[in-house]
Amino acid sequence: MSMQLSRLPGGAMVATASMPEVRSVSVGMWAGTGARHESARLSGISHFLEHMLFKGTRRRTALEISEAIEGIGGYLNAFTTEDHTCYYARVGGDRLDLAVEVLGDMITGSVFAADEIERERQVIREEILSYRDQPAQLVLEKLAAAAWPGHPLGRPVTGSPESVARITRADLVRHHRRVSAAGGVVFTAAGAVDHERFVRLAARVAKRLPASASPVAAPFRAGRGPVVIAHADPIEQAHIALGFRSFGRRDPRRFALRILNLVLGESMSSRLFQELRERRGLCYSIQSGSVLLADTGLFSIQSALDPANSRKALRLILRECDRLAHTSIRPAELQRARDAAVGQAQLGLESPGSQMTWLGESWLSYGRLVDPLHIERRFAKVTAAEIREVAHALFRPERIALAVVGPGATEEVARGWIA
Numbered sequence: 001m002s003m004q005l006s007r008l009p010g011g012a013m014v015a016t017a018s019m020p021e022v023r024s025v026s027v028g029m030w031a032g033t034g035a036r037h038e039s040a041r042l043s044g045i046s047h048f049l050e051h052m053l054f055k056g057t058r059r060r061t062a063l064e065i066s067e068a069i070e071g072i073g074g075y076l077n078a079f080t081t082e083d084h085t086c087y088y089a090r091v092g093g094d095r096l097d098l099a100v101e102v103l104g105d106m107i108t109g110s111v112f113a114a115d116e117i118e119r120e121r122q123v124i125r126e127e128i129l130s131y132r133d134q135p136a137q138l139v140l141e142k143l144a145a146a147a148w149p150g151h152p153l154g155r156p157v158t159g160s161p162e163s164v165a166r167i168t169r170a171d172l173v174r175h176h177r178r179v180s181a182a183g184g185v186v187f188t189a190a191g192a193v194d195h196e197r198f199v200r201l202a203a204r205v206a207k208r209l210p211a212s213a214s215p216v217a218a219p220f221r222a223g224r225g226p227v228v229i230a231h232a233d234p235i236e237q238a239h240i241a242l243g244f245r246s247f248g249r250r251d252p253r254r255f256a257l258r259i260l261n262l263v264l265g266e267s268m269s270s271r272l273f274q275e276l277r278e279r280r281g282l283c284y285s286i287q288s289g290s291v292l293l294a295d296t297g298l299f300s301i302q303s304a305l306d307p308a309n310s311r312k313a314l315r316l317i318l319r320e321c322d323r324l325a326h327t328s329i330r331p332a333e334l335q336r337a338r339d340a341a342v343g344q345a346q347l348g349l350e351s352p353g354s355q356m357t358w359l360g361e362s363w364l365s366y367g368r369l370v371d372p373l374h375i376e377r378r379f380a381k382v383t384a385a386e387i388r389e390v391a392h393a394l395f396r397p398e399r400i401a402l403a404v405v406g407p408g409a410t411e412e413v414a415r416g417w418i419a
Helices: 045-052 062-070 093-109 114-132 135-147 161-166 169-179 195-206 254-264 271-279 307-326 331-347 352-366 372-380 384-394 411-418
Strands: 002-007 013-018 024-031 075-080 085-092 185-191 227-232 238-246 283-292 297-305 400-406
Touching (some): 045 085, 045 114, 062 093, 093 185, 093 195, 114 135, 254 331, 254 372, 271 307, 297 307, 331 372, 400 411
Antiparallel strands (some): 002 013, 024 085, 075 085
């Protein structure tokens, strides 16, 4: 893809990826702040703010915001993560001006009406409770709390019903001003887009952004593990999430970690899926994954199974982790994983939306636009020794975090499963 980058007066960045073969364009407006920038009292305020920017501006009602984009066949949404927030739209290339204008109106013209705040407070409460009713989601929230105890990263992005109830209109307005500071905002567009034209459109929005300083995230300092959290729930299965605290996204070992993940548990051909499901029939699904943040990360393995088999399953999981840490993988297995990583990288960037996201995450994560070809070449060069070394560094008792949600779950019993 053809990527271009410009800096606007005030510090906001503009990044584009031209895709002449498509007729649509995906537009994103990013802030480099998220849930990890929040105090305990205001936990969930970034997510609350995300909801509120859809609830009316000085020019449009909430319905008119939706109709402006959906009425032309487009799509409008947003998301909040631990370290950034994005508001985005996808429209036909000839409607780029409208998409930028609507998103800009939301970001610079929202009114935070008191009645809308109270309605959305209840909506978010229902959202939080819906996640608590999903054990597969709840166990991941508990895993984060175990991996990053006492830190904002250990709290749900949505906050809690109690913290959301405390957030006032003044809190929302103040937080919005801090996180929408021009110097921390990135405008991205991919698809049927001309860079210079998009720069001009973004500049109209950027000049209305505040010049205040963006919040600074508290660094994470790891303690000694393992940390175990159990939540008793009268359901049929035990949902287990085993995690290992890892390194940040700038660590050069991240490429080997990606290949390790493919080998260990990401797919149906992975070691964990083959051992626990195909050979032993212990579970319906099992999957590993990795989250890399600025200064820390988490490698996780998640499954749901008969509570009576939890200890056996965890022992098998830990055995496979130990094998990777002490035995080099076979050349054929390594080549399959490298090919899979390269193929996924290529397939993952075929849409304007994925390329728009790549631009925003690249700049906010690395301060530059990362060339996808560089990533593919790096995956293709990962060695068996690199995988063994990263596994040896990662799969250690002091890095363990374990969360269990299920019938009769207790921390004492769960600790025995990994002892």
